[in-house]
Amino acid sequence: MKLLHRFKQSDSVVVEANTIGSIDWAEVWKFRELFLSLAWRDLLVRYKQTFIGVVWAVLDPLLSMIVLVLIFGVIAKMKDSTPVVVFAGMLPWQMFGLSLNSASNSLMNNASILSKIYFPRIILPTSSVAVNLVDLVINYVILAILMLIYGYQFTWKFLLVVPISMMGIAIALGISFFVSCLYVKYRDFKILLPFVLKIGLLVTPVGYQLANKEEIIQILLSLNPLTGVVECCRWAVLPNYDFFLPSLYVTFACILLLWYTGERYFRRSEQWLNDVI
Amino acid sequence: MSDTVVSIENLGKCYRLQHQGTGLNAAAYSRINEELARMVLNPLRKIVGKEPMGSHTTTEEFWALKNVSLEIKRGERLGLIGRNGAGKSTFLKLLSRIITPTTGRFSMEGKIASLLEVGTGFHPELTGRENIFLNGSVFGLKRYQIQEKYDEIVEFSGVERFLDTPVKRYSSGMQVRLAFSVAAHLDPEIMIIDEVLAVGDARFQKKCIGKMNEVANTANRTIIFVTHSMGFVEALCNRAILLEGGEMTADSEDVQMVVHNYLESTIDQTLVKAEWRNPGGQVENEFFDLLYMGMEGAATRFANNRPIRVQFEIDLKKTDPRLMLGIAIFNDENSLIAVSFCTDVDPELPSRMQPGLQTVVCEIPPHLLNERTHRLEFAARVHQGPNITEIGTCPASIKFEVAGGLSDSPYWTERRAGFCAPHLKWGVQ
Numbered sequence: 001m002k003l004l005h006r007f008k009q010s011d012s013v014v015v016e017a018n019t020i021g022s023i024d025w026a027e028v029w030k031f032r033e034l035f036l037s038l039a040w041r042d043l044l045v046r047y048k049q050t051f052i053g054v055v056w057a058v059l060d061p062l063l064s065m066i067v068l069v070l071i072f073g074v075i076a077k078m079k080d081s082t083p084v085v086v087f088a089g090m091l092p093w094q095m096f097g098l099s100l101n102s103a104s105n106s107l108m109n110n111a112s113i114l115s116k117i118y119f120p121r122i123i124l125p126t127s128s129v130a131v132n133l134v135d136l137v138i139n140y141v142i143l144a145i146l147m148l149i150y151g152y153q154f155t156w157k158f159l160l161v162v163p164i165s166m167m168g169i170a171i172a173l174g175i176s177f178f179v180s181c182l183y184v185k186y187r188d189f190k191i192l193l194p195f196v197l198k199i200g201l202l203v204t205p206v207g208y209q210l211a212n213k214e215e216i217i218q219i220l221l222s223l224n225p226l227t228g229v230v231e232c233c234r235w236a237v238l239p240n241y242d243f244f245l246p247s248l249y250v251t252f253a254c255i256l257l258l259w260y261t262g263e264r265y266f267r268r269s270e271q272w273l274n275d276v277i
Numbered sequence: 278m279s280d281t282v283v284s285i286e287n288l289g290k291c292y293r294l295q296h297q298g299t300g301l302n303a304a305a306y307s308r309i310n311e312e313l314a315r316m317v318l319n320p321l322r323k324i325v326g327k328e329p330m331g332s333h334t335t336t337e338e339f340w341a342l343k344n345v346s347l348e349i350k351r352g353e354r355l356g357l358i359g360r361n362g363a364g365k366s367t368f369l370k371l372l373s374r375i376i377t378p379t380t381g382r383f384s385m386e387g388k389i390a391s392l393l394e395v396g397t398g399f400h401p402e403l404t405g406r407e408n409i410f411l412n413g414s415v416f417g418l419k420r421y422q423i424q425e426k427y428d429e430i431v432e433f434s435g436v437e438r439f440l441d442t443p444v445k446r447y448s449s450g451m452q453v454r455l456a457f458s459v460a461a462h463l464d465p466e467i468m469i470i471d472e473v474l475a476v477g478d479a480r481f482q483k484k485c486i487g488k489m490n491e492v493a494n495t496a497n498r499t500i501i502f503v504t505h506s507m508g509f510v511e512a513l514c515n516r517a518i519l520l521e522g523g524e525m526t527a528d529s530e531d532v533q534m535v536v537h538n539y540l541e542s543t544i545d546q547t548l549v550k551a552e553w554r555n556p557g558g559q560v561e562n563e564f565f566d567l568l569y570m571g572m573e574g575a576a577t578r579f580a581n582n583r584p585i586r587v588q589f590e591i592d593l594k595k596t597d598p599r600l601m602l603g604i605a606i607f608n609d610e611n612s613l614i615a616v617s618f619c620t621d622v623d624p625e626l627p628s629r630m631q632p633g634l635q636t637v638v639c640e641i642p643p644h645l646l647n648e649r650t651h652r653l654e655f656a657a658r659v660h661q662g663p664n665i666t667e668i669g670t671c672p673a674s675i676k677f678e679v680a681g682g683l684s685d686s687p688y689w690t691e692r693r694a695g696f697c698a699p700h701l702k703w704g705v706q
Contacts, residue, residue: 013374015383016378030417031417033414033419037411041407048402113415115375116391116398117375118373118374118391272377274375275376
């Protein structure tokens with residue numbers, strides 16, 4: 001009955017103390033223009049007052065790849081840590097890392113509008129990851145160029161790289177539903193977040209591949225939901241890649257769990273955000 | 278569609294104030310380790326039978342807003358007045374849905390635009406132009422709709438030259454001008470404005486008041502407005518609400534009455550009384566000591582049709598024909614109504630005063646002062662010489678109220694506007 005009323009008069013609002021409604025997706029849709037504006041703003045702001053601007057978007061993944069190849073391929077002497085193998089793993093990882101960072105900081109970074117204007121708060125973390133789609137495209141092109149240089153065959157599976165990377169973004173967003181709110185309350189996350197990403201890079205098979213490793217290592221690493229994403233991306237890029245499928249199940253389960261609980265946590269947190277910020 | 282656009286029931290907001298320990302344990306934000314430690318250790322302590330670990334912080338409840346119920350109708354221009362911390366901003370934040378209420382509920386119909394602080398919703402890195410579009414989309418407008426209003430917005434704000442400058446380089450006045458301009462041109466049905474216009478200069482403030490009047494009258498929009506400038510409230514609002522300590526103490530369409538009550542309450546009751554005694558050392562001069570000043574019989578309330586007598590006790594040091602004792606009469610808005618000296622009618626009066634203690638009396642005739650609270654201030658000067666006291670700053674000051682007795686005629690029973698309420702002579706020729 002109440003719901004019906006809300007749809008009849010789109011502009012009318014009822015606010016009641018101590019009621020936590022579900023996130024009103026119809027309302028979120030009404031604010032889609034804001035979603036796009038915020039995403040566009042993030043893109044504009046990103047390289048303002050930087051010296052070489054957009055070049056960073058290319059340099060960052062390339063340099064990271066070179067470092068990883070040096071560490072795992074040259075120093076640790078893993079034969080299969082070649083540029084294409086490493087970059088195929090790094091692409092979805094990069095999407096995850098960037099998205100986790102921007103989405104988790106989104107509430108704090110937008111405190112100025114958060115504390116002055118009403119809009120569905122969920123727009124902030126979700127719109128903040130949209131910018132990373134630009135990085136996705138840039139990385140995708142770099143990957144294609146690397147594959148050409150090293151003489152890899154393109155198959156239809158190469159098209160799957162984009163949706164697979166989206167799964168990395170989905171995990172990041174799920175985590176950020178918790179972390180973005182917690183960050184408002186506990187500034188500890190400022191230190192915690194880079195630390196987790198640093199450790200994560202090592203316990204996710206980014207610099208090395210999981211195929212042809214002992215089964216126990218495969219199972220252990222597959223507990224990390226990112227492993228499924230990273231390995232799946234390799235499977236899409238490399239020919240006849242021996243993909244450890246169970247890791248992907250973990251990924252799917254994690255995304256569902258994170259989004260379900262995260263959405264609930266986020267809308268409960270909306271109640272106190274501006275009391276603390 | 279009903280005429281009520283906002284209906285509020287029993288609205289309240291409670292904050293938990295944290296009092297933190299001082300020294301090393303004081304932290305600006307909650308620390309996760311402290312809470313985690315409590316979470317893990319307290320169950321263990323319970324098993325062992327020890328007291329649970331307390332927090333370093335103690336919390337206290339603070340009701341910023343309590344039991345506010347009201348209905349706001351379409352086209353009303355509601356002014357919220359009250360001291361700092363009375364809950365005005367909390368009220369506006371609740372209505373803007375920035376914070377959520379602790380008790381009660383409210384419902385609103387129509388598009389809402391709120392202007393809560395300087396630079397509302399602007400992103401400092403973006404240019405003025407980009408911010409206009411961002412701000413518009415925050416209000417839920419499409420890009421082409423903003424484009425239609427764009428020229429008007431820019432013209433009203435008067436920041437054309439700086440449209441391609443990042444907003445972080447704007448002065449606060451420029452930011453407010455742009456923000457108000459955007460909010461006013463986006464056709465909100467309800468406009469919520471906190472004390473932001475104070476930043477702009479007088480010309481822009483006037484422009485804003487004009488714009489708000491125009492919006493409210495021609496488009497029948499509702500405006501909810503907070504300000505400390507009583508002039509704005511009287512110029513703009515057709516209803517006023519007084520908040521005190523989070524509670525609504527007045528709500529009336531008689532805006533002047535609410536403003537009057539508010540100003541009345543801001544006068545410090547302990548400083549101004551019906552009697553004033555010199556604590557020693559005040560109003561010091563070579564001619565006399567002022568010992569006492571008071572209303573006859575220490576009364577505080579007089580009818581308009583009775584004379585009002587004031588007494589002064591002075592200890593005269595020497596007779597001087599140039600000495601002028603007097604009073605200045607102020608109303609409750611601290612506007613000076615009149616100044617009167619004992620030599621105004623009888624120039625010989627100072628010469629008749631003998632050295633030593635004596636009482637000087639002044640009578641304010643009936644049918645002169647209007648119905649409101651007045652303040653009498655002692656004044657003294659030397660004829661063709663210096664002022665002994667400066668009018669408006671003399672500490673010797675008392676307060677009384679004029680109420681009732683305006684006229685026996687049934688045609689004049691209520692207080693009228695104006696400083697005075699005299700009986701003028703009327704006739705037919």
